[in-house]
Amino acid sequence: LKAWKSHRDEYLDELHRLEGRGDAAHLHSCPKCGVRPGKIRCEDCFGEELLCETCCVHTHQSNPLHVRWNGRSFERCTLKQLGLRVQLGHVNSTCPCPRKGNVDFTIIHTNGVHSVAVDFCGCEDQNPGSMRQQLLRRRWFPGTVTEPQTCCTFACLKQFHTLTLQSKVSGYDYYRALECLADNTGINPPPERLKTFMRIVRQWRHLRMLKRAGIRYD
Template sequence: LKEWEPKIPRYLLELIQNEGLKNGLNSDGCLCGKVKWEENPLPIYQCVDCFDCNLCCQECLLHHHQSNPFHTVEHWNGRHFETATLYELGLVIHLGHSPLLPCIGHSNVQKFTVIDTDHIYLAAIRFCRCSHTILDCYQLLCAQLYPATLTTPQTAATFRFLKFFQMLSFMSKV
């Protein structure tokens, strides 16, 4: 403990910086090069769940989260970070194809409730409507989302949540 004691101020500084901009504005701007922080300081976003947690613009945040639609994101309001949702920012989850190659047979975007281990999320989901379309419930299962109903599902649980619940049930008899 004595070895660590002189390092306490630096530890506290790092912890406080994690709650703020983390010297992120020392860089020129977003990694995409389209947004310069000095010219357009807002909006700035960060993902709480991503390991690298780089500050970025909304477009980059949405692009990087096509495959991670249930991450927790934050928006810098000029004084501190506030929780935002990928749903509010316009992320649409495309089912039936790769997330980066959405279906050309567009269907309407459906508002969905998704239960995950850390939150209950609202999500915008677009089902595949190509000629080889499978049922919506099967498209959800392919995306590791377990539908609450077989017909016209509007709620699903992630497989991660179901595995977590199973583990809790076995370990603590929930």
């Protein structure tokens, strides 16, 4: 600790630097397209580049749950606000018959609670599966069997399971922590989905038990 203490101010400066434009301070345009101004930074991507809105949406097609900041005002903004739509039922192809998901579609993930614009696949010839199946095939656990409007990612369910084993954290406390990650100010709280989260956790635990026991049917 003594050795670290002499470098403490340097650490502090670096933390402050990350809250500003940092390495991108001398760049005026987005490094991906070189045309539009770079103003969005992703907290979850490695690298501190500031991208334009279009390139940010493009680079997050396969990472729709990353958290972004507007590099100009340094306010949090969502990929949904930037125009990202998540297409289910297709891999690396566009859907000719997308069916819009619920306008309040919400995903509970390890880094917070997200509002996401989702399109289900409606191609009848492709046999894309039900809404539930399309979500489960992306490792998103639907909160209801019909017209789901909330999901919890498998990664989040696994994290909560490990935490309950190691630290006995309650579902209530875990979910409230995720809400704080989404909005620590309380000004723009994410939609309330605690009850749905708890229901998903019960179903997930039940399925894990059946899977471990090698039981497929009742």
